[in-house]
Amino acid sequence: xxxxxxxxxxxxxxxxxxxxxxxxxxxxxxxxxxxxxxxxxxxxxxxxxxxxxxxxxxxxxxxxxxxxxxxxxxxxxxxxxxxxxxxxxxxxxxxxxxxxxxxxxxxxxxxxxxxxxxxxxxxxxxxxxxxxxxxxxxxxxxxxxxxxxxxxxxxxxxxxxxxxxxxxxxxxxxxxxxxxxxxxxxxxxxxxxxxxxxxxxxxxxxxxxxxxxxxxxxxxxxxxxxxxxxxxxxxxxxxxxxxxxxxxxxxxxxxxxxxxxxxxxxxxxxxxxxxxxxxxxxxxxxxxxxxxxxxxxxxxxxxxxxxxxxxxxxxxxxxxxxxxxxxxxxxxxxxxxxxxxxxxxxxxxxxxxxxxxxxxxxxxxxxxxxxx
Numbered sequence: 001x002x003x004x005x006x007x008x009x010x011x012x013x014x015x016x017x018x019x020x021x022x023x024x025x026x027x028x029x030x031x032x033x034x035x036x037x038x039x040x041x042x043x044x045x046x047x048x049x050x051x052x053x054x055x056x057x058x059x060x061x062x063x064x065x066x067x068x069x070x071x072x073x074x075x076x077x078x079x080x081x082x083x084x085x086x087x088x089x090x091x092x093x094x095x096x097x098x099x100x101x102x103x104x105x106x107x108x109x110x111x112x113x114x115x116x117x118x119x120x121x122x123x124x125x126x127x128x129x130x131x132x133x134x135x136x137x138x139x140x141x142x143x144x145x146x147x148x149x150x151x152x153x154x155x156x157x158x159x160x161x162x163x164x165x166x167x168x169x170x171x172x173x174x175x176x177x178x179x180x181x182x183x184x185x186x187x188x189x190x191x192x193x194x195x196x197x198x199x200x201x202x203x204x205x206x207x208x209x210x211x212x213x214x215x216x217x218x219x220x221x222x223x224x225x226x227x228x229x230x231x232x233x234x235x236x237x238x239x240x241x242x243x244x245x246x247x248x249x250x251x252x253x254x255x256x257x258x259x260x261x262x263x264x265x266x267x268x269x270x271x272x273x274x275x276x277x278x279x280x281x282x283x284x285x286x287x288x289x290x291x292x293x294x295x296x297x298x299x300x301x302x303x304x305x306x307x308x309x310x311x312x313x314x315x316x317x318x319x320x321x322x323x324x325x326x327x328x329x330x331x332x333x334x335x336x337x338x339x340x341x342x343x344x345x346x347x348x349x350x351x352x353x354x355x356x357x358x359x360x361x362x363x364x365x366x367x368x369x370x371x372x
Contacts (some may be wrong), residue, residue: 003294005072012069016076019049024080026337033219033340038084038105038120047102051086052093060094067235068297071242075293078246078316081344083220085117087239088125096123111232112352115224118211127211127226218343237353238296238305241312244348245289248315251323251341252282258326269326278322285315303365306358313354316345 005013023042032039046052054070056062063069070090077086088108089099098104107121118124214223256279259270269275289311296304320342324331331338349355 003291003298009069009072012065013072013076016049016051016073017079019045020076020080020082024082029081029337029340032083038117040105043084043105044102047100052090052102053100054090056094056100061100062094067238067300068294070235070239071293071297074239074242075246075249078243079250081220081247081250081340085121086243087236088116088121090239091233091236092123092125096125098122109226109228110236110352111228111230112357113225113228114351115211115226115228116221116347118224119222126228126230216347218340218347220340221344221347223347232352232357234300234302234305234353236351237309237358238293238300240348240351240353241289241293241296241305241309244309244312244316244345245286245293247341247345247348248282248286248289248312248319251316251319251338252279252286254338254341255279255282255323255326275326278326282319282322285311285319289315303362306353306361309354310358310362313345313349317342317349320345 023045028039050063051073053062054065054073055067056064058064074086074090085105085107089102089104089106091108092104092106093100096104096106099106104122105117105120106123106125107115107117108124109115109126111126115124115127118127211224211226214225216223256270259275259279260268262269270279289308292304292308292311296308320338323338324342327336327338330336
């Protein structure tokens with residue numbers, strides 16, 4: 001089996017990179033940080049380019065490609081920190097009218113209780129309690145409703161727009177030890193250490209039908225907490241890993257570029273062994289995660305997807321931190337982009353299907369395999 005990209009896949013990736021370089025360059029990224037809301041014109045242009053309809057059959061107006069190609073698109077989106085509920089809208093193509101064309105923005109709860117971009121969406125999926133229904137429960141359709149109006153009863157008044165949610169990690173969030181193979185991430189945005197995760201404790205989260213605004217560490221990802229449960233969509237987990245890989249790749253690129261051009265003691269800092277080791281570790285994590293991600297896109301096996309997600313989360317979070325080390329004090333300034341990489345990687349790593357979820361799935365697979 002060949003895991004090298006085909007000429008068509010390389011052309012697809014190059015086309016998406018060219019589109020994003022033209023429509024969402026660094027200046028557009030910095031402008032988006034200070035301007036709440038989505039760029040609807042860009043969203044429609046993504047739809048016209050087939051970003052959301054990529055996996056729809058051609059007979060239904062889609063492009064007719066598969067998961068490997070979708071992974072390439074979302075990797076490029078993660079590389080430039082493209083904001084918005086990209087995965088939710090992509091998954092809704094063919095189901096929600098207008099999603100495939102980019103005319104409708106769709107947000108969806110991740111299965112663990114986090115809901116991104118609720119107030120900017122035209123349609124919100126899975127906001128109600130208990131979707132999907134548990135075994136033996138009667139189930140109707142997921143919660144679908146218009147978003148963008150004033151907060152409903154019981155909803156928090158915290159920030160929800162991209163420019164309003166710029167909150168740094170709180171005490172104890174910056175350096176949380178993690179186990180082997182686990183991404184080094186802080187508690188979830190808006191969570192205190194030791195609190196139950198979404199939907200874990202009765203009465204500890206939002207009441208049924210509520211969506212509580214959270215203070216997001218990422219200024220480009222407004223968050224709400226909803227009372228939702230259910231297994232995350234494996235495709236959503238895989239595409240999150242693709243976004244994380246793109247961010248890890250960008251962190252590596254920035255670190256290497258800075259090491260080549262920044263001089264100290266009359267020589268580029270990249271000539272110092274300690275900096276070289278940081279850059280080498282960055283590249284090693286990126287390539288390891290890329291191999292796992294591309295393989296998971298081909299097999300679509302849940303265990304492979306879980307492994308790819310763990311490696312991609314680690315590559316993005318640790319990669320952004322190592323990039324900060326290479327930049328030194330400059331990396332913490334608002335003028336540098338490195339902090340934006342780290343903040344987005346933190347938020348993505350808290351989506352359902354990563355961390356403990358992925359580790360549990362892999363552990364079950366290993367134990368079941370040992371019993372055969």
